[in-house]
Amino acid sequence: MKIVIQDIGEFDLQPGQPLKRILSEIKKVVKKLPVGFKFQEEYLDWHTPVTSSLGNGELVELIPIYPDDKEALWFLRHTASHVLAQAVKELFPEAKLGIGPAIEDGFYYDIYYTRPFNEEDLEKIEKKVKEIIQKRLPLERREISKEEAEKLFSSLKEEFKLELIKEINEDTVSIYSQGDFVDLCRGPHVLSTGDIKAIKLLSVSGAYWRGDEKNPMLWRIYGTAFFSKEELEKYLKRLEEIKKRDHRKLGKELELFTIEEAIGPGLVIWLPKGALIRNLIENFWKEEHFKRGYQLLYTPHIALRDLWKVSGHLDFYAENMFPSMELENRAYQLKPMNCPFHIYVYNQKRRSYREFPIRFCELGTVYRFERSGVLHGLLRVRGFTQDDAHIFCREDQLEEELTNVLDLVVYFLKVFGFYEYKIFVSTRPEKFVGDPKVWDKAEEALKKALENKGLSYEIDPGEGVFYGPKIDLKIKDVLGRFWQCSTIQVDFNLPERFDLVYVGENNKFYRPIMVHRALLGSLERFLGVLIENYAGAFPFWISPVQLKVLTITDRTIPYAEKVAQTLEKAGFRVERDFRSEKLNYKIRIAQQEKVPYMVILGDKEEENQVVSLRSRTGEVLNNLSLEDLISKLKTENQPYYQLNERS
RNA sequence: GCCGGCGUAGCUCAGUGGUAGAGCAGUGGAUUCGUAAUCCACAGGUCGAGGGUUCGAAACCCUCCGCCGGCUCCA
Incomplete structure (x- = not known):
């Protein structure tokens, strides 16, 4: 049967054989090896047997997925989660595996163990993970009957896997292995553990088996993996950026x-x-x-409880409602809607x-x-x-x-x-x-x-x-x-x-x-x-402080006060920093407060009856007249401003 | 609610059984400075709360409260 890979070429493959069989042929004609393939809406890895049921029986058309493609990470991270599981099993043989999928920004594996994993364990596990990656273990896929699978996983004492197998409706299940490690898995995976060029374990937390609080709690180890160290670095930087933008942190700093x-x-x-x-x-x-x-x-914020009976909230929404209060023999209820x-x-x-x-x-x-x-x-x-x-x-x-x-x-x-x-x-x-x-x-x-x-x-x-x-x-x-x-x-x-x-x-x-x-x-x-979206630097019209007037020397205070008052009269929210501090210091403070504009006033400005304007983005406009400043700010001081700016 | 971690000055944090600390912020003073931190001094604490162990607890143990990361849920 024919395999047509977009932009690569045409190959012959025996039905039921994995694409790996033609790996060496493909290697000869490509510069960059695909991570996997896409067939219609499904992903195929190198390991999956290609049957004639795909395509029209004679011909299968595949779209290659390269490491740069977004989808490629799902292959990689799925393998990464298997490597994580392997590492944990090597270090803690009594651990029992739950599930370990790739997720939006990485992967996790849910694992049962008699005690929680701590930071130290995580370090040890990460070290082991890296060893396994360095061994460049090839992945293998096999399809076995459900009975075989049950035998296999009961011999491994993987009770959670047995539970999963029972729920699979097909006659056969697929298993992936690398080295001595084997896991029940649908795929897709990369070719070898060596394809994981950068990996980091990030955190551990509890997670109920299958998300149900009646079930036992497993330990969920989160991690992320990439095709290059640079990408991992970039991701870690993004995490830092998210932390910096955390509204709880900014809410405190900016006194919101x-x-x-x-x-x-x-x-x-x-x-x-x-x-x-x-x-x-x-x-x-x-x-x-x-x-x-x-x-x-x-x-009102409260109403008689009977109202919520009529509305159906007490039947359908009770667990989200604060309990009722009794007063003069009548029950009242804080409103949830x-x-x-x-x-x-x-x-x-x-x-x-x-x-x-x-x-x-x-x-x-x-x-x-x-x-x-x-x-x-x-x-x-x-x-x-x-x-x-x-x-x-x-x-x-x-x-x-x-x-x-x-x-x-x-x-x-x-x-x-x-x-x-x-x-x-x-x-x-x-x-x-x-x-x-x-x-x-x-x-x-x-x-x-x-x-x-x-x-x-x-x-x-x-x-x-x-x-x-x-x-x-x-x-x-x-x-x-x-x-x-x-x-x-x-x-x-x-x-x-x-x-x-x-x-x-x-x-x-x-x-x-x-x-x-x-x-x-x-x-x-x-x-x-x-x-979080603005990182605390709100657009002008909703900035709590829109302008901060900074003096360079005490001599300018009277002029600065006049400027500040003019701006206030024009309807802007103004703060003053007339302290006898250096200008650099005042700018730094205003910058940290994320005030959109600083109005900087010294002898020169007073002499010419102008202002110097510095925006929080660092742009400086010198010799601006007050009238020009006010008209500029008025344009900006409306909700639609950034809309207009964009279009 | 459950699991793990954390809780020390307004903020960020150090302090692992023996006299509670630093930086920033604050207050007072000096300085008068040109586009992201001038210097000096002072003040600031029920070490989350309660109980226990100990000659002695911020530290060790227990209970509770809160926060953080998850599970589940949602505006």
Whole structure:
């Protein structure tokens, strides 16, 4: 049978033989050897037997994957995880192997052992890993029957592997080996352990077997591997960069927010500078909503417990809610969501079909009980403010409303510097309320709205909320990490439960559809993501301090004060540094505070009645008149500025 | 919640059983300086909380709280 490898050539291969058989032939005609191959959507390594079932029986067309291709790392890291497992088994023969996949930035292996692995173990293991790599052990693949596999892994006392084999539906399973080590594995792998040119073990932590807390806990060893040392270095630098941008660190340094032990875990205090940013964002948010026909609401933080019975939250959401409180024989409940309140606003009067769509928005603070182990800075908290809205509309308006919401999301994200995102449509889960036909319609409406906007999406099957399907947006920050913020959900359940109606054209009652949406998600999380995205250097319009006036000598203080006041009167947020310190020192401090502009004033500036402007990016503009400065800053002092800059 | 690590001045951290330390920040003083750290002095601590071991505990043991990295979950 013929194997055609794109850009390389045509080769003959006996069906059922691995591509390794033609390795030497290929070596003769290529400069760079592929790591593996792609056949349609599947990856093939050198070890996998090529059967005539691939392609049209006579001919198999493969696309080679080279070390520089992103996908190549998945081959390499999968092998790296096997090497890790081999090293652990050599050092700790009683250890039992769980699973060991390649992941986004590296790989891990879950391993059971009588005691946890510590730093020292990790060093020893890494040393062993490197030895195995240096031996340049070739990998071998074999297909064996399930019975054989069970025999093999029970002789190795690998109970977890036996459990995995039982769940495999095929008659045969594949195993990969290198040296004395053998592992149940689907592949793909590289040719030899020697292909791993750079590897580093990063951390150990506990992980339940198969992610279920009822199962025993294994030790998960994380690591990463590359085809070159330089790439590893680059990756480690990126880790450092991420650490530097950590919003918890920057939040403290820039005095944006605090979470106090004495106040409570997951409860955020906004410090003046952080509160200022938040307020600017909130004001912008409100304006944009007013422009788009939303009406602003304020609702209480607690409500009678019965409300949450009607809404279904006590049945479906109880584990995320703080316990209720009794007062004067009535039970109250801290709110985990804003929706029921908005429903009562809807119900203030008899609604007509002519009124739709009705759009209520609220910056609503909710409280959700999160298990202590999952709290994380601003990104995962127990009290947070959603930029929430509920749109009530007729079925025929749903698609348009969803399109409008998408428009608004995309716009907001752009304003805040996010241009890329992943979109997921979550469909009907197993436990759901309502009519499947209506669900289908809603899912269609969601997809249609995305398609109208030309946005591509992935389907997350069965991941919808019990009351309706949803669209989730995960935004990509400058470091390529994804964060879930925006969510758009179609809801048939609550209108039903609260018996919402409107009067139609024919004077009959109909039930409205509710769209629940949060664009930024929660202000806490969004600000956390913003801090990391900008590394604390906020765009001018939301910088808590926009300008810092620095004097060179005490002589200039009166002039500097005049300049500062002029800038303040023009509406900018100004700080003064008139201390008798050296200019270099003051610049350094302002730089660390990430203030966008420093206005530097000395004798020369005073004499000519001008300023010297230094931006935090290091650019210097001398002899700038105050009028020019103010007009320049006014242009920059608007949310759309960076949008305009980009386009 | 579970597993591991950590908790010392406002911040970053040193201190492994014998009198609580450094740098930065703060305060006072000197200096008047041109685009990323001027010098001197002073002040600052219930060593996360509680209990125990010991002649003696920041350090060793126990319990609790919080934080960090994961597991699971989500805005």
